[in-house]
Amino acid sequence: MNTIPALEVSALEKHYPSFGLGPLDLTVQAGSIYGLIGPNGAGKTTLIDQIFGMGSPDAGTIKVCGFDHARDEVEAKQCAAYVGPGLNFDAWGKIGxxxxxxxxxxxxxxxxxxxxxxxxxxxxxxxxxGTLSFGERTKLSLLLALAWRPQLLVLDEPTTGIDAHSKKAFFAEMLNIVHDESRTVFISSHQIYDLERFADRVAVLHKGRLVVEGLTGELVERHLQAEWVAENIEAFAHVPGLTLQERDGPLCRGVIDTLTCPLNSLVQRGARDVRTQPLTLEDLFLALTQ
Amino acid sequence: MKSLIYDFLHRWRWLFVISVLISLVSSIGGKPLIFAPAAIFALAIDAQRGVFRAVRPLPISQLDQAKAWWVVGVPLQTLLSVPALVLGVFLFQQIHPNAGPAGYGPAAKRVVEATPPMEKSAEAMSGTSASVPEGSIIPPPKAAGKKPPVLWFAAGVQAWVALGYAGFCFFLMQWERTRPAENLAEIVQHVIATSLSSISMLGVVFLFIYFPRSPDAMVTWHWAILVAAPVFVALSYFSAAELLRRRMLMTAVKTRPQAAAKPGVHSRGLTGIPLFVVTFIGRIAMVVSVTICVWIVTSQWISKGDAPGTKPDLGGEMRVWMLCTILGVFMVESIGMRALRILPLSTPKFALLLLLIPWTVAFSGAIFSAVILRAGDPALSVWWNLTAHSLVLCGWVTLAYAITMHMSKLARLFVLPMISTIPYSMFHFVVKYPMPIAAVGFLAGLGGFALLVRGLRKSSAFYRQRGFFGTTAGQPTAVR
Incomplete structure (x- = not known):
């Protein structure tokens, strides 16, 4: 097992007039599938662009397979492949x-x-x-990234526009990559259901910052959808680990991270009739990024 | 239909304001000029951006849509510019009551004054003022092939040719490439239409500047253009519906059954950078051909009178330089930057890879001017002149590319020609002082290279989708 992280992002910052990414810290261990989810404009593509030198960060460092992405850019790109929007191969005429x-x-x-x-x-x-459809262009990008067996595969919305058969083939390849060959996949996607099934770890990026990060199963297990009745609503306004979603009179609804906000802490603040139910990753994502 | 026309006018109002001002100012200066490509250029950009497709679902009949695009593409520019031309000519006549266009006509009459002995003897040697008494008014010398023009004639010719030119370009637009060719006939059609379009788009500025401004200076070809103008306007009107239909066409099916992929079938032949070079050689050859065609059309034909002894216009070499700068940048802009950036190349090597294309185009231009046309310092060998021309052109094309890559918006379409006029305007200095100016070009190249490397590393604009220059930007070419 390779002990060097496949991707290590430390205190990364990138600022535009209307958007700021970071400070961001993120580590992707080798041999895993790491999913990055976030709403449109959260900064996913900006983060991935920085990894491949398409713009430089204002602060922080990025290491790809142990290589600094700026100082050792050739070595970093020799071990990482990229699939993402805007990869235009039209200049070459034919796929061959x-x-x-x-x-x-x-x-x-x-x-x-x-x-x-x-x-x-x-x-x-x-x-x-030039005659390829959008999905077929994505397939070409995937092929060009997969065929040289990179150590780190960075995928930005790789399954957008491709049909169910190709998506199945793609995820099968992804599993082969990480399980048979101990390589790493870093995938940014809106297909949360797919990530829930395949990703070992996920991170939710919202407005340029990581909202939550962890093992996929553990994240889903430790977060609960909760409903309770409380007279003093202000007592739940700024509770760490509690994301209030809705208030209707004394009835409250929110998502709790049981690690930082155990159920009994709600009761201690005056909650009664507390009811909980498990969340899917998609529910969790919607709650954290609303 | 009206709403489409108003919308087009509103979106491109700044361009029309500039073009009308050009017409007004040039007319006030006694040299009426229409900036003819403005409207058709804007229409071409709109077509590239998919505006035809975007307005297609609106509740406007297809015929009305076609008519609207014809109105904005063909007569609009002339209709907007003619009042400016008329006003300008009127103002010129008010300012110079006895004058013709600048440099010609009664205003150019001069009063013979007492001149220093040296100047007088020089004039006497040239035979222009021998035996003319001091204080007398003499008509301007009649240059071979040039006679005093009529100002209103000049304005009329400009308007007429602008109309015909717009009709010609609009007519050509239907044949241009909007999707990959599927057979040989389509390839030939695309090549012919694209070449003619490129030549007319690029050469038109020179066409209007050098088109004769008096009936006497007109030769057969000029009259032929005037006669052809209404023909192209009519052709363009009747082809508007077909243009719209073709712009809506999609690639429907794969042209051949998929061959089963065999291992190694794609592993033969060149790969990597050599393949990159070979892929672009054909396109560079096409760009060079277009440049030479523009040079022939503008220098050897348009600006050449038919009077015996009339020499071709010597500004042709300068125009080749300007076009090489523009086209060199234009070509390299169409490459997918993101697809290349992810390759394991250091940033300086990546910059060099990108610059291979504009440098090749620039070097071809230098060969054309220094070796074929023998422009340069006669005291130096052709190789030294070639070195000087290459350094200037390659240097400026590097700088032009680096600057325009920092801009992903359409503004760069106007910045690029401005930068390209620098080598254009330096041409005469290169001929006189090749080595110092070559050093300036070399420094510009170094600065451009540093700017490019910096931009590749730091600027996100380099990797954004680029409108218009990228061949299919904004216009979906295939849907299945």
């Missing part, structure tokens, strides 16, 4: 040429694996890239 171009930069390129992926994704070398 795009593959040949990328192959020249990747000594570990696996032709047989590439051919198998092409069959799985239903694309061929003679097809013109």
């Amino acid at each position: 040429r795009a593959i040949r171009f990328n192959r020249g930069f990747r000594p570990t390129w696996d032709d047989a694996y590439c051919a198998r992926l092409m069959q799985d994704f239903g694309i061929s070398v003679d097809e013109r890239i």
Whole structure:
């Protein structure tokens, strides 16, 4: 097992006139699938762009497989692949040429694996890239990222626009990557249901900051949807680990993190008729980012 | 239909204000000029951005939509500019009651004054003022092939040619590439239409500047253009519906059955950077051909009179330089930056990879001016002149690319030509002082390279979707 984290983000900050990312600390251990979720404009793509040098952070460091992303940019990119929006291969004309171009930069390129992926994704070398649909372009990006077996695969919305068959093939590949070969996948997605099934750890990014982070199962287990009745509502206004969602007279509704806000702490503050129910990752995401 | 026209006018009002001001100021200066490409250029940008598709579902009939695009693309610019031309000419006549256009006509008459002996003898040697008594008024010298023009004629010709030019470009637009070609016929069609469009778009500024301003200076080809103008206007009107239909077309099906992928089938041939170079050689050759065509059209034809002894306009080499700068940047902008940035290349190497294209275009321009046209300092060998031209052009194209990459908005479409006029205006100095100016070009190149590396590292604008220059930006080309 590789002890060097696949991705290590420390005190990262990036500021634009209308948006600020961070300070952000995040560590992705090697051999895992790490899911990053967040609403539109939360800063997911900004974070990923910084990893690959598409803009530089205002503060903080990023290490990819132990390499500083700025100082050792070549080494960092030799171990990390990227799939995301705006990858435009039109200049190469045909899929075969795009593959040949990328192959020249990747000594570990696996032709047989590439051919198998092409069959799985239903694309061929003679097809013109300009005639590909959005989903097929995503498949091409995935193929170019997967075929050289990178140590870290960074995926920004990889399953948007691709059909159910290809999505299934993609997630199967992802599982192969991490379980058979001890490599790492860092995936940013709106498909929370998929992440809940496949990701070992997830983090929720909201307005440029990490709201919650942890093992997927543990996160879902430790958060509960709670409803209670209370006369003194102000007592629940700023309780750590409690996210108030709704108030209707004395009836309150919220999400509690049982690690930092045990149920009895609600009772101590005057809550009665406390009822709880488990959450899905999607419910948790909606509650934390509303 | 009216709402589409008003909307177009509203969105591009700044461009129309500039173009009308150009017409007004040039007319007041005695040299009426219409900035003809403004409206058709704006329409082309709109088409690229998918405006045709966006307004398609509106409750406006297809015919009315087609008519609206024709009105804004063809007659609008002339209709807006003509009042400015008329006002400008009127003002010019008020300011200079006895004058013709600048440099010609009665205003150019001069009073012979007492001149120092040296100047007088020089004039006598040139034979222009021999035996003319002091104080007498003499007409301007009649340059070969140039006679005093009629100001109103000049304004009328500009308006007429602008109308025809817009019609020609609008007519061509229907044949331009909006989706990948699916057979040889489409490839040929796209190449012809794109080449003609490029030549007309790029050459038009020179066409209007150099188009004769008096009936006497007109030669057969000029009259042919005037005759062709209404033909193109009519053709464009009747092709408007077809243009709209073609712009709505999508690639419907795959053209061939998918071949089963075999291991290694894509592993033959060049890969990596050599493949990058080879991929762009064809496109660079096309850009160079377009540049040469513009040079031939503007320098060897448009500005050349048919009087014996008339020399071709020598500004052609300068125009080649300007076009090389613009087209070099234009080409490299169409590459997907994000797809290249993720490759394991250091930032300086990545910058060099990107600059390979504009440098090749610039070097081709330098070969054209220094080796083929032999422009340069005659005291130096052709190789030294080539070195000087290459340094200036490559230096400025590097700087132009670095500056325009920092802008992802459409403003760069206007900044780029402004930067490109620098080597254009430096041309005469390069001919006179090749080495010092080459050093300036070299420094500009170094500065541009540093700026580019900095931008690649720090600027997010480099990696944003770029409108218009990217070939299919904003316009979905295929939906299945």
